[in-house]
Amino acid sequence: MPSHPFDNEHIQVHALPGENIVAVIRRPTRVELEDLERVWGAAVRALATVNRSSSCLLVDVSAAVGRNDEAFEQAFAPFRQRLCSDWLEVALVVSSLPGKLQVQRYAREDDARVTPFDNREAALAALRHVLASRK
Numbered sequence: 610m611p612s613h614p615f616d617n618e619h620i621q622v623h624a625l626p627g628e629n630i631v632a633v634i635r636r637p638t639r640v641e642l643e644d645l646e647r648v649w650g651a652a653v654r655a656l657a658t659v660n661r662s663s664s665c666l667l668v669d670v671s672a673a674v675g676r677n678d679e680a681f682e683q684a685f686a687p688f689r690q691r692l693c694s695d696w697l698e699v700a701l702v703v704s705s706l707p708g709k710l711q712v713q714r715y716a717r718e719d720d721a722r723v724t725p726f727d728n729r730e731a732a733l734a735a736l737r738h739v740l741a742s743r744k
Contacts, residue, residue, distance in 0.1 A: 615655035619648045622655045629664040630736050631656060633692070635673035642684050649688035661695040663743075665736040668692070669729055671704040677711060690719050698739040699723045700732035 615622040621634045633652055640648050676682075693699050701712050701723050712725035726732035 615651055617648065617651070619644065620652050622652050625667075628737070629697075629740055630667055630733070631659055631664060632667045632669065635668075635670040637672040637674060639674045640676075642681060645684055645688055649685070649692065653688060653691045656692070661697070663697060665698045665700070665739060666693065666696045667700050667702070667729070667732055667736060669702040669732075670708070671702045671727075671729070675705070675708055675711070677707075686719075689715060690721070693719065693721050693723055696722075697743070698736055700726055700736050702726050702729050702732050 614624070619636055619638050619640055621636070622631065624631050676685075699722060703709050703712060703725055704727065709725040709727065712723060715721070716723040724732075724735065726735070
């Protein structure tokens, strides 16, 4: 799991104790284009030591201010692709139907296995089920 959890005003990265699940939690602050490397690049680097092939990722963006403007989406794409690649399973928690549709669109564009949820506990249950089925 991450040897150095990451935490700033925009995002928190930490391992769930006793589980092969890493959580990335977005805070309700707006991330500007010039903040992407500091926020998402740092989060990706915090996960560099995780064995992704045997771990799951929970990303909770339900508290975040959503963005879908073209410039932001283009600049954010490499960060989300690096963040979500190579995990056993990825669950992404959003707060709205448009957010869920956006996650599904990103997953198609990235050819990624990312499942959207509107509830963190349901997302965790799904990840735990995946891990339990591999034992």
